[in-house]
Amino acid sequence: MVVSSEIREGELAVEMPPARDAGLVFVGRIRTPWTSRLEAPRQGRLDGPVCRLEIFEPWVPALKGIDFYSNLEVIYWLHLSRRDLVLQSPKNNKSTRGTFSLRSPQRPNPLGTSIVKLVGIEGNTVLVRGLDCLDQTPLVDLKPDRCEFTPLAGDLEGE
């Protein structure tokens, strides 16, 4: 069973430094079908259920032009995660891996990133497929998938 606060055999937690180097503003809220970590998939699928990115004011105008892309990168805050683990035992078998070699939600800055497929836009809400996060996860950023995006400004020439 997945319990977010337990420490497993072999895992190493450090004293968490104060997280004050920079501050985030949540720009929206993610609505998904999953309300517990037991239900949520380990990784999103582009043919998974439609999820909703509800954008908060004053950021709604920042959606202009997003329908130009078919794939988006979503960055969100895994608000239920502990942040102090440096070694983790995903299989709970004493064998450990470093946090930076895992995509576990438990990390010093619990940011999740997913590539999703754009399904549609309804007012302040972006409909996408491909997420795996819990309902009510705070949204941190949204941008075109790097593979699809070409910078609009030129290099140096200032085109």
Place this chain on the structure above:
Amino acid sequence: MVVSSEIREGELAVEMPPARDAGLVFVGRIRTPWTSRLEAPRQGRLDGPVCRLEIFEPWVPALKGIDFYSNLEVIYWLHLSRRDLVLQSPKNNKSTRGTFSLRSPQRPNPLGTSIVKLVGIEGNTVLVRGLDCLDQTPLVDLKPDRCEFTPLAGDLEGE
């Protein structure tokens, strides 16, 4: 010329809400050859110069096992960016696009993400190719590329 503080014709800035919804701890520092935005490439290239991710304590043990992967996802804080733009004019020609439809560094939470190639590890430092950020950019997170990573724990079975 790229000037981070200017507002161009047609661009829209909003009153930036206090960025206190969550706090980041910088887990390292990125060393690149670029010290000004005029020099930095608009997008990283996997055959670009080797850059260094210097990991701070107490996070160095979190690197364990990272050499298992050839591609990593790097998340960093674009510390020189303004955060209040919702409409931007990348070509400075009055035509605007929403911030969420751009990969511009100017965004409410100025997080950059790159996929990089792992070149090597030297103590607390990870050598990679593929970045485009400025020297001294704060490092926020490091994880295996999603395409290469398979969750180690099984679904539900608790494998």
